[in-house]
Amino acid sequence: MSLAIKGLPSTFKKVLIANRGEIACRVIRSCKELGIRTVAVYSDSDANSMHVQMADEAFHLGPSSASESYLVGEKILNIAKRSSSDAIHPGYGFLSENSDFCRGCFDANIEFIGPPIQAIQDMGSKSASKRIMESANIPVVPGYYGKDQTLEKLQEEAKRIGYPVMIKAVLGGGGKGMRVVKTPEMFETLLEQAKGEAMSSFGDEVVLLERYIQKSRHIEFQVFGDKHGNVVHLFERDCSVQRRNQKILEESPAPGMSQSLRELMGCSAVEAAKAVNYVGAGTVEFIIDVNTDEYFFMEMNTRLQVEHPVTEMVSRQDLVQWQLHVAAGHPIPRSQNDLSLHGHAIESRIYAESTEKGFLPSTGKIKYLSIPDTDDRIRIDIGIRQDDEVSVYYDPMIAKLIVWGEDRNSALHNIEHALNNFHVVGPETNIDFLLRSVTHEQFRIGKVNTSFIPENQSALLMTKNPSVELLAFGILGNITFNQQKSGDGLWSKFNGFFTNSSMVLTTSVKLKDKTISANLKFQKNNQYVIEFTDSNLPTVTLVGVIEQERFIGTANGKKVVCSIIHDENKLHIFSQQERCILELPTIEIGNIEDNIGGAKSPMPGRVVEVFVKEGQKIDKGELICLMEAMKMRHEIRSIKKGIIETVLYQSGDFVESDQLLVEIKDI
Numbered sequence: 001m002s003l004a005i006k007g008l009p010s011t012f013k014k015v016l017i018a019n020r021g022e023i024a025c026r027v028i029r030s031c032k033e034l035g036i037r038t039v040a041v042y043s044d045s046d047a048n049s050m051h052v053q054m055a056d057e058a059f060h061l062g063p064s065s066a067s068e069s070y071l072v073g074e075k076i077l078n079i080a081k082r083s084s085s086d087a088i089h090p091g092y093g094f095l096s097e098n099s100d101f102c103r104g105c106f107d108a109n110i111e112f113i114g115p116p117i118q119a120i121q122d123m124g125s126k127s128a129s130k131r132i133m134e135s136a137n138i139p140v141v142p143g144y145y146g147k148d149q150t151l152e153k154l155q156e157e158a159k160r161i162g163y164p165v166m167i168k169a170v171l172g173g174g175g176k177g178m179r180v181v182k183t184p185e186m187f188e189t190l191l192e193q194a195k196g197e198a199m200s201s202f203g204d205e206v207v208l209l210e211r212y213i214q215k216s217r218h219i220e221f222q223v224f225g226d227k228h229g230n231v232v233h234l235f236e237r238d239c240s241v242q243r244r245n246q247k248i249l250e251e252s253p254a255p256g257m258s259q260s261l262r263e264l265m266g267c268s269a270v271e272a273a274k275a276v277n278y279v280g281a282g283t284v285e286f287i288i289d290v291n292t293d294e295y296f297f298m299e300m301n302t303r304l305q306v307e308h309p310v311t312e313m314v315s316r317q318d319l320v321q322w323q324l325h326v327a328a329g330h331p332i333p334r335s336q337n338d339l340s341l342h343g344h345a346i347e348s349r350i351y352a353e354s355t356e357k358g359f360l361p362s363t364g365k366i367k368y369l370s371i372p373d374t375d376d377r378i379r380i381d382i383g384i385r386q387d388d389e390v391s392v393y394y395d396p397m398i399a400k401l402i403v404w405g406e407d408r409n410s411a412l413h414n415i416e417h418a419l420n421n422f423h424v425v426g427p428e429t430n431i432d433f434l435l436r437s438v439t440h441e442q443f444r445i446g447k448v449n450t451s452f453i454p455e456n457q458s459a460l461l462m463t464k465n466p467s468v469e470l471l472a473f474g475i476l477g478n479i480t481f482n483q484q485k486s487g488d489g490l491w492s493k494f495n496g497f498f499t500n501s502s503m504v505l506t507t508s509v510k511l512k513d514k515t516i517s518a519n520l521k522f523q524k525n526n527q528y529v530i531e532f533t534d535s536n537l538p539t540v541t542l543v544g545v546i547e548q549e550r551f552i553g554t555a556n557g558k559k560v561v562c563s564i565i566h567d568e569n570k571l572h573i574f575s576q577q578e579r580c581i582l583e584l585p586t587i588e589i590g591n592i593e594d595n596i597g598g599a600k601s602p603m604p605g606r607v608v609e610v611f612v613k614e615g616q617k618i619d620k621g622e623l624i625c626l627m628e629a630m631k632m633r634h635e636i637r638s639i640k641k642g643i644i645e646t647v648l649y650q651s652g653d654f655v656e657s658d659q660l661l662v663e664i665k666d667i
Contacts (some may be wrong), residue, residue: 019091024051087111143210169198175245181597221269255446313345368425535567605629
């Protein structure tokens with residue numbers, strides 16, 4: 001749906017987008033609708049990226065590391081001056097909530113499309129923001145926000161608040177620098193982890209403590225202010241479904257939210273924005289105690305949120321155009337009375353990550369990408385294409401999938417359909433996990449809280465066995481792949497070769513550790529009969545044509561469209577309703593046993609600290625080292641008892657995925 005504001009003045013002639021990926025692409029699209037020229041910036045690894053090609057101009061920033069490119073405000077300001085840009089849109093992340101960068105824009109007479117410097121500073125400190133909200137009579141979570149950061153003081157305050165407590169980096173965001181402490185014995189260890197992560201991500205290790213509300217909902221309100229003192233809210237988003245304190249599903253309106261509570265929280269959100277003379281797009285985040293329905297201010301994000309499309313779908317407003325509009329000095333385009341909710345929207349964040357490895361980031365080349373068709377009900381915000389790389393240097397989000405429906409049931413149907421038709425081969429993704437989440441009974445009835453994932457993790461991580469039809473496509477795909485290797489062609493040649501033949505070939509595929517064998521009979525009229533050697537699996541008859549890695553036809557009389565993508569030693573099978581990964585059989589030579597073993601890196605990253613030395617005895621589960629990837633820290637523990645024979649990496653070293661970190665000798 002078009003969200004353009006009719007008649008919105010295009011005051012800026014040229015805007016620099018100080019960001020990358022999908023948010024840079026999304027800002028460029030709104031600028032183009034308003035006739036505003038755009039300037040992109042890019043690092044070494046982003047030289048050929050989508051946002052660079054979409055912009056009218058593009059300038060190189062520096063090396064791939066964000067600390068040498070997207071986080072260097074001076075470089076970006078120099079490019080803004082060289083390109084004669086009127087304004088800078090920071091997107092989210094990077095410099096979007098950096099008051100020094102905002103001040104640099106002001107000094108250079110370049111408009112910063114965001115709030116005033118003081119609002120960024122006030123709300124950027126979680127402790128200061130809570131003091132301001134208390135003064136404005138807005139309820140805040142009980143906690144400690146003081147300057148005394150000694151271990152003794154923090155332990156004393158944690159005891160006063162009562163366990164469990166939440167440790168939060170004062171300058172934190174995105175789940176970084178946060179730890180939940182359930183017992184006093186774990187406090188010191190988790191405090192050090194939170195501080196280390198905070199220093200790495202934000203350059204500041206100061207933390208605050210809050211009461212950890214175990215059964216809670218995360219509800220946030222989109223607010224908007226202008227330079228004339230006007231503030232409105234554009235209703236709420238429920239962001240309770242989170243992994244590692246980071247959101248993956250958001251929706252609006254919040255399920256079960258009464259109109260009276262919506263109005264009460266909306267008024268609090270507006271008052272919070274007014275308390276800091278807010279201008280532009282912001283989000284006031286609340287936590288609701290499920291048991292009491294009390295709500296508390298958590299924090300205010302002084303930027304556009306990742307999940308802003310949810311609000312756009314139900315309010316029918318373009319928030320980026322609003323940002324450009326008010327930054328140029330115009331009043332907010334709509335009054336509070338002009339704003340209303342329309343239908344229901346749900347957003348799912350599609351990440352390159354391994355859900356089975358604790359949501360660890362997954363990197364690599366996007367070898368195959370097929371996305372659902374978009375319309376008024378399905379929107380995809382994406383900044384990556386097939387053959388692009390998911391880099392170790394940045395956030396691993398591939399895309400945001402947003403759906404709309406007349407009501408929540410319609411939206412649920414649409415997101416299930418859209419996720420089923422979002423296909424990626426390359427890095428691992430969380431698509432299956434998202435599918436299991438949105439189809440989980442607890443989510444479908446709207447009874448979710450921030451514990452939804454940990455409470456249902458076993459069900460959400462459980463993979464269903466593929467249907468016999470998908471296995472049949474795997475058999476067909478394996479034989480087709482072998483034809484390709486032998487030089488007889490892949491799909492179209494293979495299909496035509498056997499059009500008037502009738503013959504049988506035998507092959508097998510592997511599903512996890514199980515080998516599945518079958519005879520494939522080629523018959524006339526594009527018919528393939530797959531007879532499995534396992535008597536428990538019924539025969540499957542496929543009738544149809546194979547074109548460009550897709551089978552279009554019927555499976556046992558049922559219409560089906562199926563993609564069969566070969567990647568190294570795997571076949572990725574995608575149909576309209578399910579997907580699976582099958583391995584092609586490999587020939588194993590000998591039986592070589594690894595007598596040394598050790599601990600391997602589960603993902604590419606940097607070694608932060610090593611806790612063992614050569615010759616040391618180690619028990620199973622003992623901490624070996626800390627690794628950092630995507631600004632998050634991960635513990636690497638020993639999987640067996642033994643003696644550390646060799647330490648292969650030290651603090652500061654960068655390692656690839658599956659690299660041996662230490663060699664452990666059995667004892």
